[in-house]
Amino acid sequence: MSDRSALAARVAESLLLPEPVDRQRLARMFESHHELVWRTLRRRGLTPDAAADATQQTFLIAAERLSDIVPVSERAFLIGTALRLVRSAYRKAVRVQLEHDMDLRVDPADSVIDDRAAVELFDRVLGRMDPTLAEVFILFELDGFSSPEIAEMIEVPLGTVASRLRRAREEFKNVAHRMDPSLRREANK
Amino acid sequence: MTKELGSEGEGPLSEFGQRLLAAARNERPGPELSRRMAEQLNLPLPALDLSPIAATPAPLTGWLAVAAVVVVGGGLGLWAYQALHAPSTRVAVQAPAVAASALPNRVAEARAAVSEASQAIDTAPASTIPEGSASGAPKPVAPVTPPERGDLREEIRLIDAARAAVAARSSTQALSLLRRYSVSYPGGTFGQEAAVLRMEALEQSGQRDKARALARDFLSRHAGSPLAERVARVANR
Numbered sequence: 467m468s469d470r471s472a473l474a475a476r477v478a479e480s481l482l483l484p485e486p487v488d489r490q491r492l493a494r495m496f497e498s499h500h501e502l503v504w505r506t507l508r509r510r511g512l513t514p515d516a517a518a519d520a521t522q523q524t525f526l527i528a529a530e531r532l533s534d535i536v537p538v539s540e541r542a543f544l545i546g547t548a549l550r551l552v553r554s555a556y557r558k559a560v561r562v563q564l565e566h567d568m569d570l571r572v573d574p575a576d577s578v579i580d581d582r583a584a585v586e587l588f589d590r591v592l593g594r595m596d597p598t599l600a601e602v603f604i605l606f607e608l609d610g611f612s613s614p615e616i617a618e619m620i621e622v623p624l625g626t627v628a629s630r631l632r633r634a635r636e637e638f639k640n641v642a643h644r645m646d647p648s649l650r651r652e653a654n655k
Numbered sequence: 656m657t658k659e660l661g662s663e664g665e666g667p668l669s670e671f672g673q674r675l676l677a678a679a680r681n682e683r684p685g686p687e688l689s690r691r692m693a694e695q696l697n698l699p700l701p702a703l704d705l706s707p708i709a710a711t712p713a714p715l716t717g718w719l720a721v722a723a724v725v726v727v728g729g730g731l732g733l734w735a736y737q738a739l740h741a742p743s744t745r746v747a748v749q750a751p752a753v754a755a756s757a758l759p760n761r762v763a764e765a766r767a768a769v770s771e772a773s774q775a776i777d778t779a780p781a782s783t784i785p786e787g788s789a790s791g792a793p794k795p796v797a798p799v800t801p802p803e804r805g806d807l808r809e810e811i812r813l814i815d816a817a818r819a820a821v822a823a824r825s826s827t828q829a830l831s832l833l834r835r836y837s838v839s840y841p842g843g844t845f846g847q848e849a850a851v852l853r854m855e856a857l858e859q860s861g862q863r864d865k866a867r868a869l870a871r872d873f874l875s876r877h878a879g880s881p882l883a884e885r886v887a888r889v890a891n892r
Contacts, residue, residue, distance in 0.1 A: 489841070493698045500692060501683040508682065518688045522695050526834040529696075584678030591675065608680050635668075642672035 492529050495540050500525070502541065502609060503548050509592060509604045510552045524548045545609060546619045549601070591641045595634065602627055603634035697839040807844065810836070814845045817852045826860035829853075847873075851882050854889045863892070 507517035820829035870890035
């Protein structure tokens, strides 16, 4: 290497501290997965703004670990990181689940609920579920991870994932059933 | 393979339950939230699907769509120009992201500037090499510009906050701020200061080996840095 090249390399090094980030890859990851990460955080009880902040944190961590992340595992890395953030730094931001009867949120006279209300109700159903069951339920039903992927992500045996998923589905159905405004209408007739 | 929810062998999921599940599957951040996240990370605005449930109202939807077209179009234009003129493949590949973000990618700029400067300098110390100085050859990328005042203020704010966090021994917060700094300002004005703060925060968080390794690496590359003495303390602890 010539003196000039060596000097250029040293200058580049000094300009690039700390380590440079592959911004193109990070941008692609953000475009592909930021909605999923944000949605997963929302389902863990964060408000839209808090979920956005935690999503940023998730991508900042990913930026730092970019060279360690295998491309096929980007999604799993991001979601795993987001879940860890919820359990640690964002634990306090998880909104308190309301204690009052969530059925009050649905007017039995309404035959149609809008999307936003439906999402809110979904979160209330989750809030009534065992958190460990809700976690597996979200990862499988909403995020589309396979059982083996979930097992690796939350570090439990595959059989535990299958059992939690079965119980989670049953619980979800039961709670949703109790909230169903059409059933309440029938009962009130 | 796991069966679909409500399929055979399980009680059926009511229409109401399916409705809730579908709504939750489709929720996504509104365009404003997506834009804010991208901006904070100094990344290009993602292509936004504006159809389903947005978490926030989207009064600027139309404007954002137009802006996205303009920005992406501008990026493609610049990319095409660079593809024709740039001698360096790497810079040409990086450039669309720079243009598309409408925010300076200082890593790419620094590399381009260094590449050009190496043709013209012999012994000038790193700190005296003007960005974008050069040789008279056509520039492969847009001219390097100094940080905007707002950027510099934000850099200072982040570094100050990180320094305060280190002083308060809040290593997690310090590392988080420094991550944000390194992503937002890869060739930032305070890169060395950020690197040193990071070592100190790592040390506080118990990651002494990593801190020492970074310190040794720093000293091998920046022995003459005014921060060298401070770094040496980390390396020798």
